[in-house]
Amino acid sequence: MSGTPAILRNHMKEKLARGEVVASMTVRLARSIEIAQIALTAGFDTLYVDLEHNTLSIDMCCQICIAAQSIGITPLVRVPANTPDHIGRVLDGGAMGVITPHVRSAAEARAVVDLVKFPPLGQRSAGGVLSHYQYRSFPAEATNAAMNEATSVVVMLETVAALESVEAIIAVDGVDMLLVGSNDLCAEMGITGQFDHPGLKDAFARAIAAARAVGKHVGVGGLAARDDLMTQFVQMGARYVSTGTDLSFLLTACAQRARFVKEIAV
Template sequence: MAIRPNNMKALMTSGKLVASFSVNRWRSVDAAEIAKATGFEWLFLDLEHSLLNEEIACQIAVTALAVGVTPVARVGTDQFYQAARLLDGGVYGIIFPHVDSASQAAACVKATKYPPLGARSLTGPLPQAEFGHGADPKIMARLNEETLTIVMVETLAALDAVESIAGVDGVDAVLIGTNDLAADMGIPGQLGDAKIGAAYNKVAAAVKKAGKFFGMGGVYSKDLMQRYIKTGVQFTLGGADIGFVMEGARARREMIAGLTGS
């Protein structure tokens, strides 16, 4: 049986910038198909900042796998049990927020990678392996390669430790949580501040040195996205379901408001 490819990882490896369709409010597998239809490469299933639960997240994830969109979930801080359940249910990567040290990053790897790299518990049929058994050594090895363990830099403490965090064996990517980082710096909302630019440069250098992937979160204005992408960003959050609906609805209503009857 085949291991489903992690298209997000393959595209980043080939040099392509990939963007997420974030799921916060929707509770339907249609989210995965809409993400595919609109050109997004990965799904960001946000269990940290929404009421999305594991069961629904995994239903969406399995659909995403089927259409070639990579499902990645963000869990709460240190929610290793939740991370394991999501991986067993079809998610192909876990984003851990508020990782401030190499020891925390190592704990994230332990929860998401099979032995010998980590201590992820073995289970039965897995969606990522076309429901092959997780105890198969070949499946274990391939899933260790394909499953993304992503840690977030969101504080000054994490920024100070970023080189050691990025260097942890088994960490695949580092994602800057720009809004929380700005708040921790005492400049909330000021995402164009020089301190944020310096942070991107510092994280980019650490990630490049470690040979890992580099991600951007919380930045949505075109000019700032372009500025930080130029530092070496390889994956980014692209926007969320509710935001897309509101933006489209507002534009449509404004268009209708400008019409006149004959």
């Protein structure tokens, strides 16, 4: 089969391009594809499977990604390390983008782009036909260009070194978004858990200004328990919000129902 491949649309990138705010949920607990449909029904735009902070296998992760693809939820994966054995495999397996931890410099960001993007933008290795175009066969020059356009590169901003180089990092060709990891960044800044500290607000302000200067975006991470701060940073210009994990959502709802019953007894 020849021609231009009908690559799945990256709805997250489309919303960001329109200046809309993207709602994301994090998958840490779920081990099956139902979580993708739950995310859709709940109203999320995207989900990311967090391989950095749980024991999910790549196989489980990619099954969830393919399920999300098929219903219009953009599947991302936060990899445990920025290496080919993680990034290449989850992208070939169904992810439509990666979230890469602990990127500290423009050089490290460029190395990530090399692993994510096909030539000429990067050095990603060809992995054969993919679920992103329903396993159909197209000329490589067509699929490479289409996949480069459809695949998101999100780098974590969670170190002081990254903050000091934020303008250079977000300017790297191929990087789409900075996701501020508020927990780790605060720890690095010596203000662990102090999310109201002006240093965190200043970090968001600098990141947002840097992203705006090059037409890119900033995401809010690590503040799921702080609706007020998520609101504040979106009003400042952030356009992606990591709202929390499937585990925290389940635990919160379970605790509410258990408390309801105990209060009846009282």
